[in-house]
Amino acid sequence: MTEASHNAEVETRGTLLVVDGHSLAFRAFFALPVDNFSTSDGRATNAVWGFATMLAQVVDAEQPDHLAVAFDVKGGTFRNTMLPQYKGTRDAAPEDLLAQLPLIQRMLTALGITYIEKPGYEGDDVIGTLATMGSDAGYRTLVLSGDRDAFQLISDRVTVLYPGQHFKDLKHMTPEAVEEKYHVRPDQYPDLAALRGETADNIPGVPGVGDGYAAKWIGQYGSLDGIIAHADEIKGKKGEALRENIEQVQLNRKVNALVRNLDLGVSVSDLTFGVVDVKATEDLCKELEFGARTRTKMVKSFARGEQPLTRHDTHDEHEPAQTDNALHLPQPVLIHDAAALEQWVAHHADTFAEAGPLANNCTQKGTQKSTQEASARWVLLAQGNAKPGASALHRVSIMAGDQAAVIAAPFDAALTEALQHVVTQYHTSMIVHGYKEHLHLLAAGGITLPTPAFDTKLAGYLVHPDFHADTLEQAAEHFLDIVIEAGSQEAVQGALDLEVEDSSAGDEETDEATTRILTHAAIVAALARTLSPMLAEREQTKLLSSIELPVSQVLYRMEDAGAQIDMARLTALRDEFAADARQAQETAWDCAGSRVNLQSPKQLQKVLFEDMGLKATKRTKSGSYTTSASALQDLYVKYVDDERANGFLGALLRHRETNKLKQIVQTLIDAVNPHDGRIHTTFEQTVAATGRLSSVDPNLQNIPNRNDAGREIRSAFVPGDGYVSLLSCDYSQVELRIMADRSGDEALIEAFRSGADFHRYVASLVYGVPVESITSDQRSHVKAMSYGLAYGLSTYGLAQQLKIRPSHAEELKKKYFATFGKVHDYLESLVADARTHGYTETMFGRRRYFPGLHSTNRTVRDAAERAALNAPIQGSAADIMKIAMIRADEALRTAGVASRIILQIHDELVVEVAPGEADQVRSLVADAMEHAVTLSVPLDVSTGIGDDWQLAAH
């Protein structure tokens, strides 16, 4: 069959999913506890439920249009005749599992899914045959199996979905993935397995020979036959072992070869599905006592619904009209060397050179100009691991117009240089999705990525800050109204395969990874076309170019640098907290008289409110009695005379605190990169709806700071090699200063300009007494009021926090707003404006939309009002800090110092300081922060420097 006829069929045929029924049933059975999954009369249902839900998951993700499940049949196969001990360890399949196999098959029948068994053969042979049939007939064929024997079926058309530790993260085993992991081709895999043996199947290999040696020999001699022919040449113990076990290995090889030409009496086109027998499904679910949720999920997943690539009928008049949302996959050219890349780029030079940088004043009416501009740009898309401290570059695609170059690792020096040249020369017309991630990816390949013209990830965030897409497919669905099921590209694959012949150098194959990167590049191009005019229309373009893109660069450097950890200090703290927690637990258990799990709210509820008979007050959202720290504290005071309850509560509170600290420290220990002893967090730039950053893996923005015990953890953050101290710089009361500036309230402005103790000064105004006579209670009450302002707090909330009567809180609030009238008006105006415009804006024009303000539900509306009040204040503070970061980073680099910013905690920057640079760096960073923006009040920055983060506090 020629390439062309193959391709024509790929276009009309679709995806075939072949499932190893036993493998999936085993997996489900051992993953789910029988105890929790059985009928009231004691029959186990865990394998049935697990099988159905796992299969539904895969079908949802891959969207096959043909599906078959293969099963073994009772009784021996030809393999047992050859190898009596074959699968000896497996024959002990639990009765509980065996009993469920017929139920699984009944379920499949009800769901309209074909299952196949062939007496005398294993399910594996049925799978081998089906995969071969699918591949020959031009289907994209997927084999779901946890059995590695299936790897021999892998080709450019056949991918094995192999479950990892978590079933959810199925590995897509392509020829490339097999070679990466085992260093042999898929067709050589059975040779490797024969040498190594298979413990799971009770098949011994050559003693002492594992994947490594097997692959080495196969590489040397080409195949098992080659190895056997040259067995005498192999030296050492391993060679000896090989020669002694040749017969065994040859037998293994015979047994592990899958039969691929059985007569199953069906053709692939018979294996469609989608017609669910709803009645039968419901009956079976009822019989097995599955819930309604499971029933609906089954029908939803297996009844044929939408095509993989469809348009929604919805349209939103806010959005620019989309005349053409279809994804056009570019024609790919696979590039292997610098010359080919240079030639390709030269050939498309007009596309690269034509468009200039994205103009800042893109507010002109027409979406036309912007659309043209965007389409004249080019997309850079890299794949790999963008984890800070462990980045790797696997593949790069460059898409210009309807053409794309794809370059796969390894990148030699010349190719790297050529790629560097392309991005350096043409970055002002470059589009990326996630500049920060691409900085990591390309840096792993030795390439520095200059600032792009456009970033679809950042643009999407600026346009819809409340929407967060985890994947590019989700972004496409949200912004383009295109549904692309993850991993399913068949609807666009036809075009791809047809093109590759003309444009590729020769015998290249477009594998799954290439298809994926091209699909993604096409999505990014389409996103840019849509988002560029939206960004302009919403006046967010300047934020992208002046704040978000530059700060991405700073964040990349911070993540790359990481924070040095004193591991000895951390383990010592962990042990200390662990000992405290254990002691508290012992005490609590003694008081309770049982070994209650102190980390289980449910168990605690029973002990406290049933066994001990304590009178609970507050409830959780779902109606149960809360065991929150504040509730426990209330009970602790209330039952001061009940020795047993009081003792338990005290110990429980101590355990809560110390155990939490232990857990935080352990998380940090686990996050330390063994290569450099540092923690490389990831700052999320597109998650927080207000414009703030967030920090994950690990979160370094919530390291304890409120009490001494927790604060100790900060002492483990230290300067690394070549550095001598840590500098901490933070804004004092930024949000209040923003309120003072925006409201124009003279009294509050004066309070900041006076330079006095701010809260004391404010208290004296509020209470109308001299500064000297302000009590510490008065000061702290006013302080809480001030901070509560920006959160839209209620008098009730204020009263609770300060443990005062609501009437007292009410009075405080009245006095406060009487003193600072314009602040009150300003806060009201924020909500009012949000109601009229539908959104709030920060000082720099960052928007957040609030549909909830018009909700008829009071709770929803109140929450929206608080958020609308808070967003411009918190968001302006976030903008200011981002500008400060850009300026501080720039100042440090221009000054040529080695000191560098390593952390941001919303209003604080932590800087790692090199020898002799302390004073200079302190002044550079503080200055950048103080002058990030000019307000009607000064922006105060307080600084501290020390041998660790704790000592740098001030």
Place this chain on the structure above:
DNA sequence: AATGGCCCGTT
């Protein structure tokens, strides 16, 4: 295995 609820750390 996957998910939701609870609780709690920061600003």
Place this chain on the structure above:
DNA sequence: GACGTACGGGCCATTC
């Protein structure tokens, strides 16, 4: 009757 923003994340219980 609820009742302060914005987050990330660990652990438990549930699923049937």
